[in-house]
Amino acid sequence: MKRNTWQREAVRDALGRTEGFVSAQALHASLRGTGSEVGLATVYRALADLAHEGEADSLVQEGESLYRACTPGSHHHHLICRNCGTAVEISADPVEAWARQVAAEHGFTEPNHVVDVFGLCPECSAAASAR
Amino acid sequence: MKRNTWQREAVRDALGRTEGFVSAQALHASLRGTGSEVGLATVYRALADLAHEGEADSLVQEGESLYRACTPGSHHHHLICRNCGTAVEISADPVEAWARQVAAEHGFTEPNHVVDVFGLCPECSAAASAR
DNA sequence: GAGCGCCGTGAGAATGGTTCTCGGTAGGAT
DNA sequence: ATCCTACCGAGAACCATTCTCACGGCGCTC
Ligand SMILES: [Mn+2]
Ligand SMILES: [Mn+2]
Ligand SMILES: [Zn+2]
Ligand SMILES: [Zn+2]
Numbered sequence: 001m002k003r004n005t006w007q008r009e010a011v012r013d014a015l016g017r018t019e020g021f022v023s024a025q026a027l028h029a030s031l032r033g034t035g036s037e038v039g040l041a042t043v044y045r046a047l048a049d050l051a052h053e054g055e056a057d058s059l060v061q062e063g064e065s066l067y068r069a070c071t072p073g074s075h076h077h078h079l080i081c082r083n084c085g086t087a088v089e090i091s092a093d094p095v096e097a098w099a100r101q102v103a104a105e106h107g108f109t110e111p112n113h114v115v116d117v118f119g120l121c122p123e124c125s126a127a128a129s130a131r
Numbered sequence: 132m133k134r135n136t137w138q139r140e141a142v143r144d145a146l147g148r149t150e151g152f153v154s155a156q157a158l159h160a161s162l163r164g165t166g167s168e169v170g171l172a173t174v175y176r177a178l179a180d181l182a183h184e185g186e187a188d189s190l191v192q193e194g195e196s197l198y199r200a201c202t203p204g205s206h207h208h209h210l211i212c213r214n215c216g217t218a219v220e221i222s223a224d225p226v227e228a229w230a231r232q233v234a235a236e237h238g239f240t241e242p243n244h245v246v247d248v249f250g251l252c253p254e255c256s257a258a259a260s261a262r
Numbered sequence: 263g264a265g266c267g268c269c270g271t272g273a274g275a276a277t278g279g280t281t282c283t284c285g286g287t288a289g290g291a292t
Numbered sequence: 293a294t295c296c297t298a299c300c301g302a303g304a305a306c307c308a309t310t311c312t313c314a315c316g317g318c319g320c321t322c
Pocket of ligand 3: 081082083084085086120121122123124125
């Protein structure tokens with residue numbers, strides 16, 4: 001039986017309040033900044049659990065795991081800003097079908113896929129061209 | 132001016148001889164096993180260079196960077212066995228177009244994408260169902 | 263509400279892949 | 293052959309993540 005602790009709730013809330021993907025360390029720093037006394041290990045544990053239960057999406061960028069709040073039960077992918085982490089949820093139905101087909105064609109079973117699109121969001125694009 | 136050292140050549144050869152993706156550590160162990168005295172740091176440097184120059188593909192799995200020899204100049208993706216690392220190069224033209232389009236639709240510039248398909252290769256599938 | 267069992271927590275240590283440091287070595291232009 | 297300097301290697305440093313373990317509080321029972 002899973003327990004309800006203020007720590008888990010704080011992590012869930014902070015993640016929901018965050019725009020785009022964040023690292024465990026950044027989320028921990030943010031929580032500490034607001035006076036919360038959650039431990040770093042707890043933030044890692046909570047984020048891993050949330051991701052495992054489908055309440056958060058995760059991706060790895062430059063050796064760091066990044067997380068984002070996510071409505072559970074929906075398989076989707078992300079369009080992510082390389083500069084600020086802002087993310088847009090996108091559906092990729094044609095890609096889903098393509099992935100299944102290409103796996104089957106080569107006799108691979110239990111197919112999986114990793115599909116992420118990166119770029120510079122409108123704001124960061126504007127900032128980059130202004131510079 | 133880039134120098135030709137036997138170490139770089141040894142790494143390039145070992146990578147070319149390897150089926151599927153390998154980690155820097157595994158490649159280093161393999162080289163040491165054949166009597167070569169390359170250093171671990173050199174293997175890391177050589178693999179990073181090869182990947183940067185397009186002579187190798189890389190992906191990150193469970194916190195480890197994996198590399199594979201690759202014909203330069205061709206953008207493609209991989210179908211990778213989760214169990215043994217065997218990889219098949221696949222073209223993903225429909226996905227390329229989809230990625231560009233989805234980025235443009237949301238005003239994202241300089242689009243990039245990460246597309247990997249994982250599964251169990253025929254051999255590992257057979258082994259898994261036999262068990 | 264009080265007692266109890268035991269899961270979750272947190273500080274710090276450990277881990278492990280990767281990168282850095284720096285004295286030494288060797289590629290290659292002249 | 294000489295010189296300049298990029299490259300090498302061993303080990304230390306780095307750093308995100310995980311582990312350890314004593315402690316505290318959540319939730320079930322009465
Ligand atoms: Mn998908
Ligand atoms: Mn592509
Ligand atoms: Zn941005
Ligand atoms: Zn396999």
